[in-house]
Amino acid sequence: MGDEIERRDKGAVTATVPWEYAAAPESKEIVRIQDRYGLFIEGRFVDPLSGRTFETINPATEETLSVVSEAxxxxxxxxxxxxxxxxxSSWRDLPGRERAKYLYRIARSLQERSREFAVLESLNGGKPIKESRDVDLPLAAAHFFYYAGWADKLAYAFPNREPRPLGVAGQVIPWNFPILMAAWKLAPALATGNTAVLKPAETTPLTALLLAEVIQEADLPPGVVNIVTGAGETGAALVNHPGVAKVAFTGSTEVGKIIRRAIAGTGKRLTLELGGKAANIVFEDAPIDQAIEGIVNGIYFNQGHVCCAGSRLLVQESVFEPVLDKLKERLGTLRVGDPLDKNTDVGAINSAAQLSRIKELVESGIQEGAEIYQPECHLPERGFWFCPTLFTGVSQSHRIAREEIFGPVLSILTFRTPEEALEKANNTPYGLSAGVWTEKGSRILWMTQRLRAGVIWANTFNRFDPSSPFGGYKESGFGREGGLHGLEPYLDLVPR
Amino acid sequence: MMDRLDVRKTYKLYIGGAFPRSESGRSYPVFGADRQLLARPARASRKDLRDAVRAAREAWKGWTMQTAFNRGQVLYRVAELLQGRRAQFVQELRDAGAPEPEREVDASIDRWVWYAGWSDKVHHVLGTVNPVAGPYFNFTFPESMGVVGIVAPETPALLGLVSRLAPAVVTGNSLVVVASESRPLPAITLAEVLATSDVPPGVINVLTGFTRELTPWLASHMDVNAIDLTGVPEDQLDEVEAMTAGNVKRTVRARVDDWFDDAVAQSPYAVTALMEMKTVWHPMGA
Structure with a gap:
């Protein structure tokens, strides 16, 4: 099925790359991957009592990188x-000033070792090195740095309330931004005086385990952060553990709902950052060239493995053709391949399972009558790859317009009026993010007020910052991560 | 000579600004403190609940787009009308066996006024401008969630209801309220106040009936964005919370021992708990 799809090219434009790029691989020498990793519990790496392990691979080569414990x-x-x-025994009562200093140490360490982390992230997850190097790592470090500063200022965060930590946070994170998600979870939890058990995704455990090393070096009191590797069963054991006071999950809406049901009636606090099907809306008066870059960044960034990806492009009818032509041309210039090559724009799909899900949904798009376009793509023999893809002639009822594909696949729809754009944009159970492209300021704010999504990017897309709250409406989850609002899920706000 | 007979009131539901009986034709008896029959209010059905959600969704579109100042005024007006009906509420609460009817009505009116004033102030307290590391103007502000279901506490029938309803409606949500089962009459009288106020039809809908029966339908309804579970009996909580997973509803549940204690029974955080935070990014450039 997949091979057939990959070769299909009905497009009018077959863009050609005007020049060749010499290979520019980032060196792997900086990373030392151990043959085997234990679980990180109480400040030490320990063998799993379960006796079980699993292999973790490089999705770009399918080579085994290491053997990891299954908790x-x-x-x-x-x-x-x-x-x-x-x-x-320690963390709850430690002065905020001291907690802050531990977090600053972790932030600094991540900066010092950022290239090592970036290479490992790309090796284990398949994302292009330029993204792990320039986005994931700087943001992860910044997140610790930002929340470090909150640790001794919590009394000023919520007027008329005394902030108290909750206890143990059980945190389950996804494979699309492994180290960044670890930072999003751990930094606010620790700053607010909670301790944590973090479960990285089964396909991308290695940077979390390297973070454990950083945590050791920072002399964080043993047990403040524990990292248990494994798959869904490990995650279930964690969220269902009676000792966990707070559950934070980032992942699919499907699993989010399972967790919600599982902890019903337990009184555990919960935040969910789930799926999305974001509309990226381009009006006729938009700066088209900028918008093209925004569309490309919106859906092909990180192979489209992004919960807030702009996976539904809504283009005003009057500019549909120029937008489509430019987009096809731009698609032809995307370099797909070795994640460690510094020129690579689109890396490897994270896993075989994800690749087959993408293929299945793309096939449904074809079956349901949408028109597929893919540029000429030379994909490596081994590993998991998917050529950047777009669909035109998509209707709102198509699966590719409704379901999260979580891959480099864009569905294009059109509209005539702002009201129609809104109607279509909001016609989804999700509500994580949206994009608006127009030079008209009043229209941006008009749309912003009416789009039912937690993050609105106007004339930009996929921007993140530790000071900026992120999270969804509706079935994209609840709670916010980042900023002042990211503290609240980890605190009991007691009336003064 | 015969004394004049009282004209008794039929206690009905309040849906979309109208007072229908239950489509099911059901009612149930409500007894007072000395076990006298007070009334036979409607026992709402699942269909009534769905009608109420539909009315709430329709009304939300206008209510959430009102200016905050306007909503504050509309709700302040409700407090004015509550004051005018003070004697009736006191009598109903006394009949129902409330221990301090006067104090409860006064506290309810004051609480209503307190929350009305938050309509255009929560944004200051919990909205933020975010100093992102890049050339972007970035801000976060709260806005309404949509349709919110409220399972009111059994007692105090009026003060408990007002304490949960006012923070939910003030920011532009529209509501489907399940009133106290054993003391539903003040909720219906409140609905009469709402009907003669400037609160648009459908913004607040009030159902009377069996809490255990109505709550699961509310919790599993796919067009309800959030639910206040304060009045849900402890032993039904697991089941109901699990049902909210279907469309990832937000859930809140107040644990208040003393509803007269302003320090614990009223809070701007009760307002923002039923709001979404929206973050907006815009580039800065010449």
Missing amino acids: GPEDVDLAVRAAEKAWE
Whole structure:
């Protein structure tokens, strides 16, 4: 099925790359991957009581990188107890000033070792090195730096309330931004005086385990951060553990709902950052060339493995053709391939499972009558790859317009009036993000007020910052991460 | 000579600005403190609840787009009308067996006024301008969630209801309220106040009936964005919370021992708990 799709090219324009790029690989020498990793519990790497391990691979080559422990319920129990102990014996009562200094140490360490982390991130997850180097790592470090500064200023965050930590936070993170998501989870949890058990995604555990090393070097009290690797069962054991006071999950809406049901009635606090099907709306008066870059960044950034990706392009009818032509031309210049090559724009798909999901949805787009376009793409023999793809002639009922594909696949729809754009943009159970492109300021604000999404990018897309709250409406989840608002999910706000 | 007979009131539902009976034709008896029959209010059905959600969704579109100042005035007006009906509320609460009817009505009116004033102020307290590391203007502000279901606490029937309803409606949500099952009459009288106020039809809908029966339908309804579970019995909480997962509803549940204590029973955080935070990015450039 997949091979067939990859070669299909009905487009009018077959863009050609005007020049060749010499290979510019980033060196792997900076990273030392161990043959085997234990679980990080109470400040030490320990063998799993479960006795189980799994291999973690490089999705660009399918080569095994290392063998990682699979935490069973008994391991998760140890981790949660370690976190409870650390909370009660030290972290809870440590002055905010001191907690801050630990977080500053972690932030600095991430900056010092940023290239090492970036290379490892690209090796294990498949994302282009220029993204892990220029986006994931700087943001992860900045996140720790930002929340470090909150640790001793919490009394000023919520007027008339005394902020109290909750206890142990159980945090389950996805594979699309492994180290960045770890930072998004750990930094606010620790700054607010909670301890944590973090479960990285099964396909991308390595940067979290390297972070464990950083945490050791920072002399963080043992048990304040524990990292348990594994798949869904490990995550379930964590969120269902009675010692966990707070659950934070980033991942699919499907799993988010399972977690919500699982912890119903337990009184555990919950934040969910789930899927999306964002509309990126281009009006006729938009700066078209900038918009093209925004559209490309919106959907092909990180292979489209982005919950807030601009996966539904809504173009005003009057500019549909020039937008489509330019977009096809731009698609032809995207360099797909080796994630460690500094020129690469689109890296490897994270896993075989994800690749087959993308292929399945793309096939449904064809079956349901949308028109596919892919530029000429030379994909490596081994590894998991998918050529940047766009669909025209998409109707709102098509699966590719409704379901999150989580891959480099753009669905293009058109509209005539701002009202129609809004109607279509909001016609989804999701509500994580949206983009608006127009030179008319009043229209931006008009749209902003009416789009039902938690993050609105106007004349830009996919921007992130630790000081800027991020999170969804409707089935994209609840709670915010980042900024002042990112503190609240980890605090009990007691009336003064 | 015979004394004049009272004209008794039929207690009905309040949906979309109208007072229908339950489409099911059902009612249930409500007894007072001395076990006398007070009334037979409507026992709402699932269909009534769905009608109420539909009315709320329709009304939300206009209500959420009103200016904050306007909503503040509209809700302040409700407090004025509550004051005018003070004696009736006191009598109803006394009949129902409330221990301090006068104090409860006064506290309810004051709480309403307190929340009305938050309509154009929560944005200051919990909105932010975010100093992002780049040439972007970035800000975050709260806005309404949409349709909110409220399971009111059983007692105090009026003060508990007002304490949960006012923070939810003031920012532009529209509501479907399940009133106290054992003491529903003040909620219906409140609906009469709303009907003669400037609160647009459908913004607040009030259902009476069996809480255990109505709550699961509210919790599982796919067009309800959030639900206040304060009045849900402890033993039904697991089941109901699990149902909210279907469309990832936001859930809140107030744990208040003393509803007269302003320090715990009223809060701007009760307002923002039923609001979404929206973050906007815009480039800065010449």
